[in-house]
Amino acid sequence: MPRVLNVVAAAKPEEFAPALVEFGTNRPSEGEVTIEIRAAGINPSDAKAMMGLMPSAVWPRTPGRDFAGLVVEGPAEWRGREVWGSGGDVGISRNGSHGEVLRLPMKALSAKPANLSMEAAGTVGVPFVTAHEGLQRAGFPARGDTVAVFGASGKVGQATIQLASRAGAQVFAIDRRGDAPRGHAAGPVRYIDASREKPAEVIRGETGGKGARVVYNTVGSPWFADANASLAKRGTQVFIATIDRAVPFDIFTFYRGMHTYAGIDTLAIPAVECAAIFDALRPGFEDGTLQPFPVRSSGLFPLERAVEAYRQVLAGSAERLAFVPR
Secondary structure, eight states, X not given: OOEEEEBOOOSSGGGOOOEEEEOOSOOOOTTEEEEEEEEEXXXXXXXXXXXXXXXXXXXXXXXXXXXXXXXXXXXXXXXXXXXXXXXXXXXXXXXXXXXXXXXXXXXXXOBOOTTSOHHHHTTTHHHHHHHHHHHHHTOOOOTTOEEEEESTTSHHHHHXXXXXXXXXXXXXXXXXXXXXXXXXOSSOEEEEETTTSOHHHHHHHTTTTOOEEEEEESSOGGGHHHHHHHEEEEEEEEESOOSOXXXXXXXXXXXXTTOEEEEOOGGGSOHHHHHHHHHHHHHHHHHTSSOOOOOXXXXXXXXXXXXXXHHHXXXXXXXXXXXXXX
């Protein structure tokens, strides 16, 4: 009988007590499918939810948002097909992917690119969904647009750079040090070491004074002022996180610049809606203009090592981690 992790919310990482339990023999409900999990990404939000830091999380629960696997129960047109996906409800308000099986609505299914391994496909999820949703909300960039990514070395930053460069945008990538990790890009990227250069001056200087139409701020408050200073007229700044909740805000500059702010919370995007994002991502992964994050063998965990895996992601692992249940 298949097994899944069952977790009760914990106040501290050392109190995590995930238990392997039997999934049960009940069949999927009408309109649902059962997916045999081959790889499931481990995200910081998975562990944070177990610590009670995600108010929408309902426990006890099987955690895990990202997945890749094989449909084993469901309509004939889906049985035996390889799928990938994620969802803000998966592992939060419904049982998630950190187990041997996952049950989801059929409408949440997206066919996995054949050229991606299960491990690669199972760890694409949250970073690329977040990047895509932010760019979509800002008006997806086209050739000739300018996109600036603050906090570019993080996984969402790297995914945003991939999507913007694939679209043909002029891309600026900003970090606080010159040796920050750099990922794949389909076109040239101007990397800015903010410890040596002022981002807004570089961006305006290399765009004829215009600035960036889209500024994707992956960190929040530490980059708020620099990001605002980099915005073009009618530009949009995208936020996905912050450290300080309150920042100085110049209303005059905001309205004179005709600026827009877009907040992204992928917990509000259920698996059914994420399926459309994965369908939109598929062509890029199939033609190689988008690349999955490298997953080392040391970052693959059986379910029996769940405590170790969750503690590693909470410690700020720079590598993508995943459960490989089988």
